[in-house]
Amino acid sequence: MRSRRVILLFVSIAGLLIGWQLLVTFGDFPRFILPSPGDVLNRFLETVGDGSLFRHLATTLKEVFWGLALGVSFASILGYLIAKSRWIERLLSPYIVASQSVPLVAIAPLLVIWFGPGMLSKILIAALIVFFPVLVNIVVGVRAVPEDLHALMRSLGATRWQTLRLLEMPAALPVFFGGLRVGATLAVIGAVVGEFVGADSGLGFLINVGRGLYDTALVFVAVFVLISMALILYGIVVGLEARLLAWQRRSEE
Amino acid sequence: MNSSKTEPILNIQNLSAVFTDGNGELRALDELSFSVQRQEFLCVIGPSGCGKSTLLRILGGLLRPTQGSVTFSGEPLVGPRRGVGFVFQNSNLMPWRSVFENIALPLEVQNTVMSQVRPQVQELVELVGLQGFENWLPRDLSGGMAQRVAIARALVHDPDVLLLDEPFGALDALTREKMGDELLRIAVHASGGRTRRKTIIMVTHAIAEAIFLADRVIVLSPRPGKIRMDVPIELPRPREERLRYTPEFGKLAQRLREAIG
Numbered sequence: 001m002r003s004r005r006v007i008l009l010f011v012s013i014a015g016l017l018i019g020w021q022l023l024v025t026f027g028d029f030p031r032f033i034l035p036s037p038g039d040v041l042n043r044f045l046e047t048v049g050d051g052s053l054f055r056h057l058a059t060t061l062k063e064v065f066w067g068l069a070l071g072v073s074f075a076s077i078l079g080y081l082i083a084k085s086r087w088i089e090r091l092l093s094p095y096i097v098a099s100q101s102v103p104l105v106a107i108a109p110l111l112v113i114w115f116g117p118g119m120l121s122k123i124l125i126a127a128l129i130v131f132f133p134v135l136v137n138i139v140v141g142v143r144a145v146p147e148d149l150h151a152l153m154r155s156l157g158a159t160r161w162q163t164l165r166l167l168e169m170p171a172a173l174p175v176f177f178g179g180l181r182v183g184a185t186l187a188v189i190g191a192v193v194g195e196f197v198g199a200d201s202g203l204g205f206l207i208n209v210g211r212g213l214y215d216t217a218l219v220f221v222a223v224f225v226l227i228s229m230a231l232i233l234y235g236i237v238v239g240l241e242a243r244l245l246a247w248q249r250r251s252e253e
Numbered sequence: 254m255n256s257s258k259t260e261p262i263l264n265i266q267n268l269s270a271v272f273t274d275g276n277g278e279l280r281a282l283d284e285l286s287f288s289v290q291r292q293e294f295l296c297v298i299g300p301s302g303c304g305k306s307t308l309l310r311i312l313g314g315l316l317r318p319t320q321g322s323v324t325f326s327g328e329p330l331v332g333p334r335r336g337v338g339f340v341f342q343n344s345n346l347m348p349w350r351s352v353f354e355n356i357a358l359p360l361e362v363q364n365t366v367m368s369q370v371r372p373q374v375q376e377l378v379e380l381v382g383l384q385g386f387e388n389w390l391p392r393d394l395s396g397g398m399a400q401r402v403a404i405a406r407a408l409v410h411d412p413d414v415l416l417l418d419e420p421f422g423a424l425d426a427l428t429r430e431k432m433g434d435e436l437l438r439i440a441v442h443a444s445g446g447r448t449r450r451k452t453i454i455m456v457t458h459a460i461a462e463a464i465f466l467a468d469r470v471i472v473l474s475p476r477p478g479k480i481r482m483d484v485p486i487e488l489p490r491p492r493e494e495r496l497r498y499t500p501e502f503g504k505l506a507q508r509l510r511e512a513i514g
């Protein structure tokens with residue numbers, strides 16, 4: 001079952017590459033419009049060889065990681081408070097809902113002006129874009145904890161911290177992971193958008209450079225690395241989820 | 254049973270519970286007064302919605318009464334007490350915790366040293382007959398097994414008082430009778446070891462179950478719940494299956510049935 005899926009994946013990738021090569025061979029496009037797979041591979045090896053690819057990758061990875069960490073932390077804390085207190089909810093939710101109508105791409109330049117072209121502005125953009133979906137999931141997850149389990153904890157004389165640790169956190173974990181999965185993908189988008197606007201390093205910056213020089217093969221390299229990065233990140237979240245939420249898996253296996 | 258020399262463990266005076274929500278007031282319990290002796294097994298029966306769960310939640314310190322007072326061992330009851338075990342209608346297990354971990358929960362909340370937890374939990378696992386299932390998750394348990402875990406969890410910190418809210422309500426008739434027997438074996442008849450006889454207050458809507466298990470049965474009226482009848486059950490202990498088919502049992506059942514109306 002599993003090996004068949006892997007084989008199918010390879011077949012479809014091979015098909016894509018062959019189709020691409022045929023397009024280049026018979027389409028007669030100039031290289032700066034559509035480089036061949038071989039061109040892209042060469043460019044990839046070059047950038048790996050001189051270490052520049054890893055440098056840019058490391059920048060984007062750090063931005064994504066810290067953006068995700070910051071956004072998830074704030075969203076978790078605020079989401080918990082909103083779920084637990086009607087008062088805080090009434091106070092904050094108008095702003096949070098309103099903030100969702102602001103297109104992040106439009107305020108990214110502001111953040112770059114304020115926080116400079118370094119990593120900080122990208123981290124903030126990634127954190128902002130991650131914030132909302134995680135927040136919503138935390139609120140839903142914490143609110144959905146069964147009232148009877150709360151009564152059980154109270155009957156045992158549990159403290160607030162014990163209730164959080166032993167009941168609310170594990171109960172909200174599945175929904176939290178739902179938010180994290182979306183968040184992991186969005187954080188990559190946030191970081192790259194930030195790098196487009198203004199940066200001196202990162203995969204988004206590399207795409208900009210490649211575009212400016214009509215080095216289209218370089219653009220392809222950066223895009224493929226970005227896609228792989230987003231997929232791996234998503235895979236890590238899903239893997240973590242499968243480990244931590246084994247209790248939730250259906251007994252069909 | 255009603256020796257006035259021993260102080261009752263629970264004393265309930267003029268207890269009323271009123272819920273207020275958007276569209277007015279709802280009186281769930283109306284002026285209840287009764288007391289419960291140490292080691293007594295009291296069953297509360299009544300039609301659904303008459304306030305049985307509300308009463309139990311008040312006795313467990315989970316809900317404040319609107320009027321009246323509850324004293325526990327002579328002190329006013331102000332909140333949940335550690336000497337009380339609560340069994341809910343649905344087994345109310347944490348789905349992410351194994352059987353063992355669910356039973357250990359009260360000890361974990363009491364910050365018992367983890368090395369001391371294992372023998373205590375293991376003892377309860379054996380008492381309710383779940384050896385070999387320690388690592389199972391709640392989703393893989395049958396209703397009867399889940400309810401056993403719930404009972405073990407309520408007993409693991411060795412409380413004096415056990416409050417049970419229709420604990421066998423979701424089980425089929427045969428499993429239900431079997432669980433009743435086991436409850437008696439564990440919490441009432443057991444002698445020796447650390448399981449001494451508990452004070453038990455159990456809500457049920459099954460008349461035969463109440464008679465078979467209890468020392469005393471209180472019948473509540475439809476909402477607002479008032480005490481309709483308060484009868485001692487003077488059947489010999491240990492209770493045995495054949496009791497169910499004796500004339501006394503039948504007469505008691507008839508009386509209770511008529512009281513419920």
Ligand SMILES: Nc1ncnc2c1ncn2[C@@H]1O[C@H](COP(=O)(O)OP(=O)(O)O)[C@@H](O)[C@H]1O
Binds near residue numbers: 272281
């Ligand atoms: N938290 C609550 N808020 C409002 N009404 C409630 C609440 N809890 C119970 N009630 C109402 O009080 C009445 C008694 O409920 P309950 O004690 O659960 O009855 P029983 O357990 O006997 O079926 C019911 O009509 C129920 O709808």
Ligand SMILES: [Mg+2]
Binds near residue numbers: 307418
């Ligand atoms: Mg009830």
